[in-house]
Amino acid sequence: MLQERYSRQELFNPIGKSGQNKISDKHVLLIGAGALGTGNAEALVRAGVGTITIVDRDYVEASNLQRQQLYSEEDAKKRMPKAIAAKERLSQINSSVTIHAKIMDASFAELSSLAQDVDLMIDATDNYDTRLIINDAAQKYNVPWIYGACVGSYGMTFTIIPGETPCLQCLWDNIPMSGGQTCDTAGIISPAVNMVVSYQTAEALKILVEDWQALRGKLVMFDLWENTHTEINVKKVKKKNCPSCGEQAYFPYLSNEKLMKTAVLCGRDTVQFRPSEKKTIDLTEIESVFSSQGLVVQRNPYLLSVTFAPHRVVVFYDGRVLVHGTNNVTEAKKYYHRIFS
Template sequence: MNNRYSRQELFSPIGKDGQERISNKHVLIIGVGALGSGCAEALVRAGIGKLTIVDRDYVEWTNLQRQQLYSEEDAKNRIPKAIAAKNRLTAINSSVAIEAIIADASVLELEDWAKNADIMIDATDNFETRMIMNDVSLKVGIPWIYGACVGSYGISYTIIPEKTPCLSCLLETVPLGGLTCDTAGIISPAVNMVVSFQVSEALKILAGDLGSLRNKLVSFDLWKNQYSAIQVDKMKKEDCSSCGKERSYPYLSFENQTKTVVLCGRDSVQIRPSMPTMRDLEALENILTNQGGTVQRNPYLLSYTDNPHRLVFFKDGRVLVHGTKDITTAKALYHRYLG
């Protein structure tokens, strides 16, 4: 056990002192799907002191192609990802304290979890949670590492409060959103590449070597053999509502969060996006047609049935999720198809 991390300590930018720092750090990972499970395993093997993993979902067969911590047995029994991940991670390194939380990461919980962590890693499936993470990071004062991938494309960026532009600063300049794994598919090498970017940045922070941070937004497409690293330091905005001089942390406010309500007597949940929007039903039909369910569209709405659930999308952005009264289940379906 004494030489467990010897190869990592031989790497001079970490060394014994850096390893000691790593072993006393607490990492919070939001989402334990493809990116989350990859980051969690790498950091547990690296010997962090504590890991908190948060996920609202359970293991499904479609996860096994790329989510490396899970087994067929987990999928058969629909084990919550946070629990299945903890079981596997504990078997990998029993000296790491692992806290598994089965929950949807909302504002109050995220802020509470972040207060006790040294760094947050983004492994979520939607931009609303990322923007909440961004504001929580800035309010609490801990770094966070953004990451996303779909198809053969991936992207990552590290936010250091008071030093780098935040994710909100970049929204108007850099295209960060897009399709989801459920609508466009994904290959595991793209996952592994983003995990490598996220974990390497995390280790620099945990070991105390902030001078080696990348300070660029990286993106790539492995299938098209494309790679870019964008210098974004000049994109920091003095008037940014999240990190500027007169910041208000807008994504922590109720009015900027997705609204959900259980419809009385209808076994349905209505979801209304945080910002006013006009949804392109024809474009959405083209995306959902290849998903295996039944799509029906008229000039006013689009209905997508994937038993036992039916989602009805309206032009004003609202979505009705039929077949459940559980808000967490409804939000998971909403983000699965809309990102």
Template sequence: MNGRYSRQELFSPIGIDGQAKIRTKSVLIVGAGALGAGSAEALTRAGVKRIVLVDRDYVDWTNLQRQQLYSEEDAKRQLPKVVAAKNRLNQINSEVEIQAHVMDMGIEEAEELISGINLIMDATDNFETRLLINDLAQKYEIPWIYGACVGSYGISYTILPGEGPCLNCLLDKIPANGQTCDTAGIISPAVQMVTAYQTAEALKILVEDYASIRKKIVTFDTWTNQHVQLGMGKAKKVDCPSCGANPTYPYLEKSNALKTAVLCGRDTVQIRPAHTIEINLTEMEKRLLPHGEVRCNPYLLELQSGSHRLVLFKDGRALVHGTKNMAEAKSLYHRYIG
């Protein structure tokens, strides 16, 4: 027992048989920020078969304080997070297949990405996407692990379809104060704590030790030394549209898909085309040169025009920085992109 996973195999709840199971499992991680980067690294080192990584953003200097997979060079190059993550994860464990998707995961993308997935890890920054994940998990009976953090506070909960309440059942019971990392800041220990809770639960699921899964929501504050576990068994709703007796999976309906959204706590609007398109970034760069300062790499294009900065991805999605006004953002998108 001197292989790369030997110390994990020596841990009796996993053992050789559990490690063999881990090597057959695929995990979808939605979000490649602080939580996503931490979970992706931990599961890559643990030796899962495949990680499907989805994120809509690129590496920024503000990410480097806590998002452990990324470097200054990634921020200088403005690499999409999943591209930078894949580069690093491949160096950590070449045995693990890393699939990187630069996209804002909507309903259609989610239905395609779910094929062959054994577990979904939440590393998002908004409840619209989490509720989509929740309905997806309930429909296809795939376990998923909710996680969030801000400031020195963190929260995690494991959801097993068919057992206990789902996220939709718990919406009025999840502790939240409306703050974001951009308004309240965040310290890396809070990230690492949530990542530890999420990945420990992930390993239990991957080795199929369901009896050991924590059935409670855990919340903590690393600065004020608070730690609370809340039992949620009685919160399950028989008439829940996501997990009840007659589920309709409302968040998988296209009418609920957001095409324009103000990003969490940021002076930024995301514009997402109703239908996926393919942008020739080289041609677009030439077209936009008269309108301001333009930078381009193989994954995205950046236009600085006055007080606004527009970042365009190959699938037609754009981040309009410098405004929270959706109408203004749409106007800028149509003016420059069409």
């Protein structure tokens, strides 16, 4: 029976037996084990990828079960780390795949190290700080990566090939990449997740079998509820002076300079986040979003406070954030990213 595991995939002419052999020799780094991460992981493990490394800092919660397909109610009850729960389930699906589970925050140091030993990276994160680190690591170590994002009924994806396509920084400077909404503010439906996963996994298989000509080459955006689909040719937005992929690239997000500063405030049960660069925050917009969800929001001329019981998050105009009610940085980051995606 196991000899026939990939028979239908091998019958697909662009893959065949030779492509299947290539897939089984490849190593994929998956950053994030949430909705996009679990979907991509299961598809690639079923496809027979040789090695997959899963990086995630979070644990399973009940609210994940609606769309994060590898997890069970028992995982949520035990608060199992997502990387571990994903590995256990994936190993049951395909025992021939080598799976590495990394319970960690994907900062520049970790991704710089991991990126040097993989053939492909897949973005399944929930924030742009991490995506920009992935982008720089991909450019520095010449590793293809596939960007993906979804919220509500909307999704977006783009495949980035170092030296060929614009990088995320190029796109970021030229195309609106986010409306400021997250799954925590606008919700999400699973079909939007599945659509992004399908695009990402299809592009991943093309890269793993080295069929470079088959890659889409366009930024894809869609809204399943509004019945819209858009593809944008972004070749012209590649910038010669881009700090991440330009002629004099210096990979700014692989250094402490671009790293958000985090500190546990002594004796206050509070974690402070300070942005790496000065910025001005629109507190009115944040107030509108979270007030509409029925949360307790207070604002004065200097700051805004949102209560996510049992924690309270205070946002200042300069981008500084205080998360009260914890001295655990990993836990505090979850609330930080509810404010800023």
